[in-house]
Amino acid sequence: MELAEAIKTEAFRLGFDAVGITTAEPLEPAHTQAFSRWLQEGCAEGLPYMKRHLDKRFSPSCLLEGACSVICVALHYKPPAFSQSSSIAQIAHFALYDDYHPIIKERLHRLATFIQTRLTRNFAWRYKVCVDSAPLAERALAARAGLGFLGKNHMLIHPVLGSQILLGELLTTLPLPPDAPLSLDGCGRCSRCLEACPTGALHPNGLFQTSRCISFLTQYAADFAGFEQKLGNRLFGCDSCLLACPYEQKALPSRQTLLRFHPERTALPLQEILQWEQKQFDCLFKNSCIEKIGLNKLRQNAAACLNHQNKPQ
Secondary structure, three states: HHHHHHHHHHHHHHOOOOEEEEEEEOOOHHHHHHHHHHHHHHOOOOOOOOOHHHHHHHHHOOOOOOOOOEEEEEEEOOOOOOOOOOOEEOOOOHHHHHOOOHHHHHHHHHHHHHHHOOOOOOOOOOOOEEOOOOOOOOOHHHHHHEEEOEEEOEEEEEOOOOOOOOEEEEEEEOOOOOOOOOOOOOOOOOOHHHHHHHOOOOOOOOOEHHHHHHHHHHHHOOOOOOOHHHHOEEEEEEOHHHHOHHHHOOOOOOOOOOEOOOHHHHEEEEHHHHHOOHHHHHHHHHOOOOOHHHHHHHHHHHHHHHHHOOOOO
16 A cells, blocks of 8 residues: 555544645635735634744644645534533534544554654654644645635635544645545635624625624624624634535535543533522633633633523514
8 A cells, every 4th residue: 555545544544534635835816815915804813823924834844844745534513413502612613522633643653653653773863742722824735635615704614524623633744645625616705704793803805804803802802893693602712614505415524533522511501600609610611622611711701692682682
């Protein structure tokens, strides 16, 4: 078996739901131009780190000197169906699981260990594991590796798995044959994600205004910038643009077992969260993506959700 095929087979064995390979060459100018326009329009307000390391973001070889290839992997996390009332906290689906960062990183390091066993003992090669926090345009790279296409909601959409997928990359100095991007029409004329966005953060002209996004507001913002009335019961994150996508609606729930699903997070009364002490927060959200925002921010989010609900209509 050729090395590239062996790598893919091992990636699936390690629990990933999709894998593809692309080169470490700089991304196409269209991506850099769109990102520059996004910055110039002030759409990155509140995320100053997005303005840093622009050379690395679009050129993987700047992250790893001598890089030739990028192995892109994806984990599918669509949860089983469940229903909620307006008094129950709504949490973005990815946060209903354990924090994915260390899990994907550990599996990518295991993939690198496997690659080493396929090489001659004295063969010199290097690699770097990236998961989300590295300055890398991972969705664009994944699209170039054939894992999906970039939708109007700016998410990577896999034609079978939908858009509830988590990405990771293994940059390597190994020269591997790249996969071709998918030949799909993508979103076509569909604009359901734009229509579903509660705050109009997704613009018809293709721009995404971070400061209006509920996912940003509930995780990073000090206040809700006048969008409290749009929160509904969204305690952490927002899945509206993902769930409106026809590809996502056709996708089956995830069958992978790397990430532990926490059903108790689907049944948290907003009112009770205001009374929580630190030990309750730690018990429910230890080793989760919610842990990083802290109890005070979570209380603030719950209070904002309840304040709007309790106002006379």
